[in-house]
Amino acid sequence: xxxxxxxxxFPELRSVSFNSLFQxxxxxxxxxxxxxxxxxxxxxxxxxxxxxxxxxxxxxxxVLFVNDGAGGFIEKVNLVGTESYAVEATLDYKLTKHLRFxxxxxxxxxxxxxxxxxxxxxxxDVERQPGFLYNAGLYYDDGTWDASLFTNFxxxxxxxxxxxxxxxxWNIVNLDVGYTLPIGAKSARFSLNxxxxxxxxxxxEGSPRQDNNQAANGAFFVGRPVLPRRILxxxxxxx
Numbered sequence: 555x556x557x558x559x560x561x562x563x564f565p566e567l568r569s570v571s572f573n574s575l576f577q578x579x580x581x582x583x584x585x586x587x588x589x590x591x592x593x594x595x596x597x598x599x600x601x602x603x604x605x606x607x608x609x610x611x612x613x614x615x616x617v618l619f620v621n622d623g624a625g626g627f628i629e630k631v632n633l634v635g636t637e638s639y640a641v642e643a644t645l646d647y648k649l650t651k652h653l654r655f656x657x658x659x660x661x662x663x664x665x666x667x668x669x670x671x672x673x674x675x676x677x678x679d680v681e682r683q684p685g686f687l688y689n690a691g692l693y694y695d696d697g698t699w700d701a702s703l704f705t706n707f708x709x710x711x712x713x714x715x716x717x718x719x720x721x722x723x724w725n726i727v728n729l730d731v732g733y734t735l736p737i738g739a740k741s742a743r744f745s746l747n748x749x750x751x752x753x754x755x756x757x758x759e760g761s762p763r764q765d766n767n768q769a770a771n772g773a774f775f776v777g778r779p780v781l782p783r784r785i786l787x788x789x790x791x792x793x
Contacts, residue, residue, distance in 0.1 A: 556591045563611060570615065582613040592642075599648040609638045610667065620765045627763060635668030636680055649692075656704075657690035666715065678717045682759050684709035686723075701731045713760030713777075719770045724756030724780060743790040753783040 563584035570581055592605025616632040640662035648654045664683050669675040679685075691704020705727045713719040732745035760768050761776040768776070 555594065556589075558589045559587070561586045561588070563614065584611065584613045584615065586611045601644075601646045603642075603644045605642045607638075607640045607642065609636075609640075611636045612668070618765055619763060621763045621767070630765075633668070633670040634666055636664060637667045638662055638664035638680075638683075652696040653692065653694045655690070655692055657688065659686075659688040661686055669715070672715075675715050678715055679712050681712050681714045681717075684711040684723070698734055699732070700734070701729075703727070703729050708758070711759075713768055714764075714766045716766040718766070719760060719768060721757050721760065721777075724754065724758070726754060726780060727751040740791070740793045742792070743788075745788045745790070747786040747788065749784040749786070750780065750782060754780060756780040 563586045587610045589608045590605055592603060594603045595601060612635045614634050614636065616634050618630045618632070619627045620630050622628045640660055642658070642660045644656075644658040646654060646656045662683070662685055664680045664685075666676050666678050666680060686707075686709035688707045689704065691702055693702045693704075694700060705725055707723070707725045709723045710720055713721060727750070729748040729751050730745060732743050734741050734743045757775070757777040757779055759778045764776065
C-alpha cells in the first residue's frame with residue numbers, strides 16, 4: 555500500500571501576534587506533508603506490517619516558556635520547520651493456543667529544516683525525539699488466567715534544539731496478572747499490575763524552562779525521571 559497527504563496543522567493562537575483590527579500581523583499556514591509506503595501480512599499464526607514514512611512540517615510556530623533568570627519566565631516563539639524519515643514494523647505471533655508474542659519498532663531520523671531565530675540549529679535533531687523505540691511482550695489468556703510481561707524501550711534523545719545534552723536510553727518492564735471468576739452469567743476479574751518491575755532509574759527529558767541554557771555539569775540536573783516501581787491491585791466486575 556501507499557498513501558500521501560497534505561494537511562493543515564492548526565497553530566496555537568497565542569503564538570500569533572495581531573494588530574488593532576485583530577488581523578494576524580505575520581502568519582503563514584503550518585503545512586504538513588506525509589507519505590507512507592508499506593506492506594501488511596495476516597496469516598493464522600502470524601501478522602506483521604512494515605512501512606517507510608517521510609514527514610515534513612513548515613512554518614511551525616514553536617512556543618516555549620523559558621526562565622528569565624529573575625524568577626519569572628518569558629514566552630518565546632520560534633518559526634521552525636522539521637523533517638522526519640522513519641521505518642516502522644509490527645509483529646504478532648501466536649506461539650500456542652493461549653500464548654502470543656507481540657511487538658513494534660520505530661527507527662527514525664528527524665531534524666530541523668528551518669529555524670528563524672538561530673539558523674545554526676538547522677540540521678540539528680528535534681529535542682525529546684528518540685531515534686529508536688520498541689515495545690515487546692508475551693501475552694497469555696486462557697479465559698480464566700491471563701498474564702502479560704512486556705517492555706517499553708526509548709532510545710537516547712536530546713534535551714533541547716542545540717543538541718548539547720544527550721540523555722541515555724531507558725527501558726521499562728511491566729507485569730500484569732489476572733484471574734477471572736465466573737459469577738453466574740457475570741464475572742469478576744482480580745488482577746495485579748506492576749509498573750517498572752525492576753525499578754529502573756532514568757531521566758526521560760531535561761528542563762523545557764531552561765531550553766538551550768541547560769547545563770549537565772552542575773551540582774544537580776533538572777529533569778523528569780522515570781516513575782519508580784508501582785504496584786496496583788484491581789477488581790473489575792462485568793455485568
